[in-house]
Amino acid sequence: MDKLGAIFTQLLNGFGFTLGIFFFTIIFSIPLGLLIAKGRMAKNKIVSAIFRVYISIMRGTPLMLQLLLVYFGPYYVFKVSTGSIQVGPFNYRFIATVIGFSLNYAAYFAEIFRGGIQSMPKGQYEAAQVLGFTPLQTYFKIILPQVVKRVLPSVTNEVITLVKDTSLAQVLAVTEMFTAASKLASAQVSVVPFVVAGVFYYVFNGIIEIIMHSIEKKMSYYQ
């Protein structure tokens, strides 16, 4: 039982990093995704092409590779040493992980948002326009709230995938939960740490599903 207790505390430590990667990625990738969606829908063909290429590269190559590039890129390409970078409690390993995840997830979110925005009937824009709303008011008051409702199920899917993807941070030796579980498993020659880690992920996703479901329910007052 002691042993299980030790596994639990060690994984809990790692879980802090997992949570960190998760929340920072959500915070950065969703607004970034909106901007990329805007860029992708730009009338200017060159701008739109640039964002299309960005999205296709981010979705078409492994996230693990992108993480490695963000981590090693500054040094090998620009000869910038990243070893001493420290923002509050976060070293560059962690920061690179968050940057890599955010850039990657922003691409997925961008495509979801674009689908949502393009599914909005033209009449909503027209009604807003003749009532005198500015384009910015139209976007934030009329369009975005309806888009949020439309994209919520797809966003939930991505968020759940993100929880599991955080385990990829181990390639940068960030001691998030999965890395901690791997270390424990080899030290103890046991699969129990993996099982416990699995329970953590599962419970975390369970909570996310409950939260997202309640948001969806809140928005079900119309349509």
Added chain:
Amino acid sequence: MSVLEMKNIKKSFGDLEVLKGIDLTVEKGEVVAIIGPSGGGKSTLLRCATTLETVDSGDITIAGDVLCASPSEGAKSVYCDKKMMQEVRSRFGLVFQNFNLFPHFSVRRNITEALIHVHKKSKEEADKICDNLLKKMDMSSKADAYPCQLSGGQQQRVSIARALATSPDIIFFDEPTSALDPELTAGVLKVIRELAEEKMTMVIVTHEMSFARDVADKIIFMAGGVIVEQGPAEELINNPKEERTKAFLAGY
């Protein structure tokens, strides 16, 4: 002074010339009905007047404000600046065939949102205007409902209230009852009739011939991008002069 003046309006979509030089003047308190076959350019004309489409050439003046004008006869029309555009938009209301209410707003918010955030009225003022309009539309009990909880006829009455809220000088209707079941059109037509009695200036595109005859002062028959015939409502419906008008009316 006329509330709406459209002069020699031309508009093409690519190679398709949809408006071939339309002149339309609407006086204060006048109700003008526009009738005509499908594809004749009625909606396009309304959309040009309401800034949803830009004309190629011609002049549009609404309540004295110049929306656009051709520098010389037939030359490309020049539009006013953004500020003037907002000014012009506050002068008219538009009622769509399919309502285009904001589904995520309650009936009250659909009506008050522009009052508060475009016309800078206080919440109290806006609510008062909204309550009065809902009463007029026979919709007082539905202020807190959402559009999806209303029938088509009720939704259209809310959208008329929304268009009226900002006290426009003129209201445009594009087939306000075409998306409604027959038993729901009566309520909407009644509301428009009442507005006509109050001398609201209106331009109504409609397929309801008897309604047009009863409510309108003037009827315009439009086909193939031109005004084929126009005149006092009774006269145009009962004694059309042009062959095309006769043929069209024979179908009703």
